[in-house]
Amino acid sequence: MLIPTLISHSSRLCICLTVMLLSSWCATASAAEENAEPANTPTAEQLRFFETKIRPVLAESCVDCHSADLAESDLRLDTLVGMLDGGKAGPAIVPGKPASSLLITAIGYQDGTLQMPPDGKLSKQAIADLTKWVEMGAPHPESGEAAKMPRKSNIDLEAGRAHWAFQPVVKPEVPAVSQPEWVKNPIDAFILHALDAQQMTPLPAPDKRTLIRRATFDLTGLPPTPDEINAFLADESPEAFERVVNRLLDSPHYGERWGRHWLDVARYADSNGLDENVAHGNAWRYRDYVIESINSDKPYDQFLREQLAGDLLANEGDYRKRNEQLVATGFLSLGPKVLAEVDSAKMEMDIIDEQLDTLGRSLMGLTLGCARCHDHKFDPVAQADYYAMAGIFKSTQTMESFKIVAKWNENAIPSPEQEARLAEQQAKLDAKKKEVEALVAAATTSLKERLKEGEALPEKPETQFTAEEQQQLKTLREAQQQLEANMPVLPTAMSVKDGKIEDIPIHIRGSHLTLGETVERGFPQVIDIPVENKVPADESGRLELSNWITHPEHPLTARVMVNRIWRWHFGEGIVTTPDNFGLQGAKPSHPELLDWLASTFIEKGYSLKEMHRLMMLSQTYQLSSERDPVRAETDPDNKYYWRFNARRLEAESIRDAVLAVSETLDREMGGNLLNVKNREFVFNHESKENVDYNFTRRSIYLPVIRNHLHPVFSLFDYADASVLNGDRQTSTVATQALFLMNSPFLEEQTEAYANWLINQEEDMFARIDLLYEKSYGRLPTDEERARLESFLQQFPTVWRQDHPEADDAAVTVASWQALCHAVLAANEFTYLR
Known part of the structure; x- marks a missing residue:
């Protein structure tokens, strides 16, 4: 969105005020570097991309002719060195430069003399993945530091269990600290103990206005109202903040906010994406299930069992419970699928791979998908473990039909x-x-x-x-x-059920065309807990899988979830790679605290609300977010939590907050806003979107269309709905500021905000105070009041130059709209401190 070339006098004045209010929106976009070499140190996420997206394609379509066994044209594609050295025609890849890479030219069929594979072009998705991989710098396990990692042809389970994440969760003693009076609960003791070791001290608490704004956005994704702020200010009891937290946890908006966090992990979307972007017309039922489950504080272990095996759980004849549990299994069905894949066996295994990858990273922080083609390169997960679990999902009916265009399974959920x-x-x-x-x-x-009587036989x-x-x-x-x-x-819901029960063989190099030894269904052997691992011969094994994952002695499940809760509260996880607890993931900054939280989570019946109370009522949560140059010199990344991490609001909260302050937010909960019928294309024959976003409901209810997100979502770093994402990143680019300054959405909402303010207060200063309190949670300073008074006095004269026919009422609305717009475009509105 561009600023118009011709800017009116009044618009120029408004922009000036906006610039005055903006604290420091950094609009620097770094140019992408052109890599001449592969990425020096591939990240865990890059390696996961290679193992799950690139290696399977190379194994299935390339290495039969280009490997150590048979290197046609002297080209090997089974090693990074082979791809970089290339063959008779030159290097196969130039990292960072797909346009210069012969591999990309060949698979794109761009040259009539160079088309690979020769027996048919790869799928659009495979071509896109390979292009993206080269563009990323061709990250590969052989590159950089990863090359120094030991390769495992045989998994050493005992050595693997020595990794911290596979160790049993043991509740540690709460440590002694230098300032016991500072400690509000054990969390603070662990944090202060680490700070003591660094000879650091935490910042003091912020003012109460900052604290209630932080807590309200954190738990509901909405700003506090002036009445809520003033009630907190008036409550001088030691339990005042605890009462605020409990009130927010009882709000139905809590489930909307924290349900959205889980939907990131569940890769929720209202369309399939990929080759056939058809509507998930009943996915909304899963979204509503998540919101209701979180609002009711459903125990996390039960929440997981329902999503993995809800159709197999007892329901005591209660149809509501039966339907809810069926809807929950939509978790396994929501992933993107290549619905026009001509090879049905490949399609099925790709769907199973997506399910395993999602299950592993979301619930256990394990990159299981990296063991599809071979033993995991870094984690103690054998290829046999992968196919033991794959057999569970092979025995599960996710798809109704694999015929083009394939259809996912839906079960009836009638009353x-x-x-x-x-x-x-x-x-x-x-x-x-x-x-x-x-x-x-x-x-x-x-x-x-x-x-018989002789009539002729009629035609x-x-x-x-x-x-x-x-x-x-x-x-x-x-x-x-x-x-x-x-x-x-x-009514029906995207869901699964047990299908044809079968164990499956190992797929050599991940190819369903080259089969090895059959593996019994089961679970990764590295996790050794006292639970029945034998899967019944006549069942898929999903019920046993759900019991195994939620067993109290499972070393990963509780650790992964409390780390997610911590990350969503504090902006950074104790383990900074929340989707990867393996050897390529980060080590915990406070391992004893992580285990104390995991143990407490289990002890408190897997209650998310209890964990919120524990974390938010700690002194650590109630720290100022101000920067301190002395402390920052010792700990610039705030690894030791000497302050609260200020952060920008997520896309949904920015949009919802604008609607909330302008009093246009429709707070109705649940239901379907997707105006495209189930399994119909979300784009018409002219590639125009059929989806309508013209609603003032909360953002969690807007359709999530893969490959074509709502404009606000795509601008403000919404999660990629095609893959799970427990760690949204935050970018700062000029288009975000331009959106806030110029978008029709902000124009419309600030006009509504202006009219609401005019109707609420007659006095100019009372309006200014109300504007600031609703928008920022605080009152303006004397300097700000004077500045805004000056703006309101100057604006009508300037604005009338472009609108000479406007009456006084229109001038008043325009003046206040410009002021509202400037306030909402400022950093203070979109940041949480």
């Missing part, structure tokens, strides 16, 4: 009343069909008698029925068609 109506209508239809059959039989008998025997018989038949068939048209349609 007893809906089932009764359907049965009643079906009975009427069956009775009508019998009447038709009886009439046809009788008329046919009559016709046969007439034929259409039915036309030889008597007029009365034909009229009766017409009436009956019309009634039958009416019944069929009015047949109730039962």
Whole structure:
């Protein structure tokens, strides 16, 4: 979005005020470096991308002809060195330069003399992945420091279990500290103990206005109202903040905010993406399930069991519970799928791989997908472990059909009343069909008698029925068609169920065409806990998997989740790679604190709300976010939590906060806003989007369309809905500031905000105070009041130059709209301190 070339006088004045209010929006965009060499030290995420997206394609489509066994044209594609050295035609890849890479040219069929694979072009997704990989600098396990990692042909389980994340969770003693009076709960003791070791001290607490704004956005994703702020200010008791936290946890908006966090992990989307971007018309039921579960403080272990095996859990004959548990299994079905893949066996294994990758990283912080083609390069996960788990999902029906365009499975979730109506209508239809059959039989008998008497056989025997018989038949068939048209349609949900039960063989190099030894269904052997690992011969094993993952002695499940909760509260995880607890992931900054939190989480019945209370009522959460140059010199990244991490609001909170302060937010919960029918394309034949975003509901209810996000989402670092993401990144680019200054959305909402302020207060200074308190949670300083008063005095004269016909009422609205717009475009509105 560009600033218009011609800017009116009034707009120029508004922009000046905006610049005055903006604290420091950095609009520097760094140019991408052109790598001549592969990435020196690939990140864990880059290696995961290679192992899950690139290696399987190379293994299936390239290395049969380009490997140590057979290097056609002297080219090897089974090693990084082979790709860099290339063959007779030159290097296969130039890291960072896909346009200069022969591999990309060949797979794109851009040159009639160089087209690989020769027996058919790769899928669009595979080409896009390979291009992206080269663009990234061709990260590979052989490059940089990763080359120094020991390669494991045989997994040493005992050595693997020595890694901190596979060690049992043991609740440590709370340490002694230098300032015990500072400690509000054990969290503070662990934090202060680490600070003591660095000879550092934490910052003091912020003012109460900052604290309630922080807590309200943190738990609900919305700003506090002036009444809520003033009630907190008036409460001088030691329990005042605790009461605020409890009130926010009881708000239905809490589930919307924290449900959105989980949906990032669940890679939630309302469309499939990839090759066939068709609508997930019933995905919203899973989203609402998540919100309701979190609002009700459903124990986390139960939450996981329902998502992995809800269809297999007991429901005591309660249809609501049955339907809820079926909807929960949508977690396994939400991933993107290549629905037009001609090879159904490949499609199925790719879907299973996506499920395993999601399950591993979301629930255990393990990159299981890296063991599809071979033993995991770094973690103690054997290829046999991968296919033991893959067999569980091979025995699960995720897809209704693999025929192009493939369809995912949906299960009916009716109420007893809906089932009764359907049965009643079906009975009427069956009775009508019998009447038709009886009439046809009788008329046919009559016709046969007439034929015996010498009548000629008609071309259409039915036309030889008597007029009365034909009229009766017409009436009956019309009634039958009416019944069929009015047949109730039962609600359905994206969900899974047990399918054909089978163990599967190891796929050599990840290829479903080259099979090895069959592996019994089971779980990764490195995690040794006292639970029955044997999967029943007549069941998929998902129920056993859900019990294994949620076992209290599982070393990863509780650790991973408390780390996620900590990251979403404090802006950085104790483990800074929340989706990877393996050897390529980060080590915990405070390992004892992590284990204390995990143990406490289990002890408190896996209650998320108890963890919120624990973290938010700590002194650590209630620190100022101000920067201190002395402390920053010792700990510039705030690794030791000497202050609270200031951070920008997420895309959803920015949009929702604008709607909230302008009093246009529709707070209705739940339901479907996707105006495209289930399994229909979200783009029409002209590639124009069919989806409507014109709602003032909370952002969590807006459709999430893969490959084409809502403009606000894409600008402000929304999670990639095609993959799980427990660690959203924050960028700072000029287009974000331009959006806040120029977008029609902000124009519309600030006009509504201005009208609301004008109707609320007659006095100019009272309006200014209300504007600041609603927007920033604080009152303006005397200097700010004077500055805004000057703006409001100057603006009408300047604005009338462009609008000479405007009356006084229009001038007043325009003045306050410009002021509201400037306030909402400032950093203070979009940042949490």
